[in-house]
């Protein structure tokens with residue numbers, strides 16, 4: 001594919017996509033994942049770690065099978081996302097940034113995800129859900145086994 | 146007003162075929178028959194100002210970059226859209242990707258760039274797929290590649306997917322990130338137009354800025370300037386959220402009043418409640434009181450009302466909103482997103498949020514409000530970039546406009 005072949009004219013621009021690929025494979029930014037990226041790009045391990053730990057979306061610890069990312073920025077809290085967050089915490093017995101013991105869900109309180117017009121909103125893995133209610137949020141999550 | 150969102154009304158607007166059937170890529174073809182410098186001049190004459198927040202004249206940026214003899218030059222689209230309350234670039238990215246591609250191709254031709262990147266925020270995975278498909282289709286149809294439309298112009302375009310750092314929306318942090326570094330801003334000057342990506346001349350514009358280009362080239366600067374106000378010409382996308390009946394993205398002429406946006410387009414305040422306050426341009430613009438409804442929304446008039454146009458992301462608050470808590474939440478956001486490079490921002494914003502936290506939990510001290518003002522003053526203008534400034538002016542805005550409520554005086558109303 002044209003795009004893929006020429007995608008990164010500058011070698012420097014490879015680190016971000018390489019880390020995404022490593023995270024897809026390893027599930028999180030494990031030491032091995034970072035080491036493999038450093039080896040592949042011929043970069044000092046410290047550079048890779050420094051980069052990976054700067055960006056929120058590179059997971060600093062293992063996560064569950066499904067990651068619930070609920071927005072808790074201004075418009076979403078005006079629309080009740082704090083209540084939703086504590087309901088999720090209660091139901092699954094985890095605080096934000098924790099994972100259920102069965103490994104099914106991780107919970108993340110997000111900064112703005114750009115869905116303020118349809119708040120409150122969340123991203124589960126890579127799927128967007130908007131106009132959440134106390135009822136809809138649980139029926140949506142039922143689909144993530 | 147239907148220029149930036151025009152194609153969205155056509156079925157399959159994301160598809161190349163749908164885009165072309167509604168007039169797409171005509172401007173590119175026209176542009177490639179013009180001299181690059183004539184396009185730059187046209188953009189300069191139009192007075193188009195960047196839509197990412199700062200309102201810098203696009204034509205001036207393009208002129209400086211195109212006159213710099215260093216090669217190659219690069220073009221970057223800022224699709225990081227991380228400013229809370231802002232979701233105006235999203236309809237272009239998800240529903241009208243070819244408008245962005247066409248705008249970038251014209252711009253690349255004008256400034257002499259052969260490579261372009263779209264720096265897309267990690268929270269928009271859907272947009273990533275749509276953009277990548279649109280780019281592949283554009284290559285196949287000859288709108289991107291080594292010999293665009295057979296006219297000997299080369300431009301390659303790639304999507305670079307960010308990973309959740311708001312600071313990477315700041316242009317020099319974005320360049321650092323593109324170069325495989327932590328997203329920490331650079332000191333300016335040198336500006337990216339002279340030393341940007343890989344130390345080469347680089348033009349960075351917002352998604353919406355590029356989306357204005359095809360229309361501007363099609364009708365010319367003179368017709369373009371008839372939209373909006375003399376100092377802020379053109380159409381503007383406003384994303385409206387919070388306590389309005391019809392939140393969403395609206396395309397309106399620059400200078401449309403706050404009143405018209407809230408009451409005519411967005412159907413007024415939800416549940417018949419009273420308007421209390423508005424944040425006009427994303428959370429880094431100062432909050433305004435309910436008596437500023439006659440303010441025209443543009444780069445020149447908002448400062449007269451003590452705020453800024455910013456990204457055009459309005460957040461509307463009704464009488465029930467707890468503004469002290471909102472202020473805390475915004476400050477926590479900035480604290481979380483500070484890259485840590487400059488001390489006044491890294492430490493100062495953290496102090497602001499811990500003071501606000503104790504104020505919100507009823508443990509505030511009488512001198513806290515003054516302390517907030519003093520810390521804000523010590524952040525302002527003392528850092529590499531404007532992130533800390535955003536936090537400082539926002540806290541000042543809350544204190545200046547809603548002091549009784551910020552002081553926690555019972556039943557206080559501004």
Ligand SMILES: Cc1cc2nc3c(=O)[nH]c(=O)nc-3n(C[C@H](O)[C@H](O)[C@H](O)COP(=O)(O)O)c2cc1C
Pocket residue numbers: 194195196197198199200201203223224225226227228311312313314315316317349350351352354530531532
């Ligand atoms: C902290 C910070 C965050 C920013 N975030 C964005 C953003 O998400 N999108 C954007 O277009 N501009 C953002 N900007 C503004 C950019 O630095 C830059 O001015 C803009 O991309 C230039 O494009 P324009 O002239 O077309 O507006 C941000 C600036 C700062 C200081």
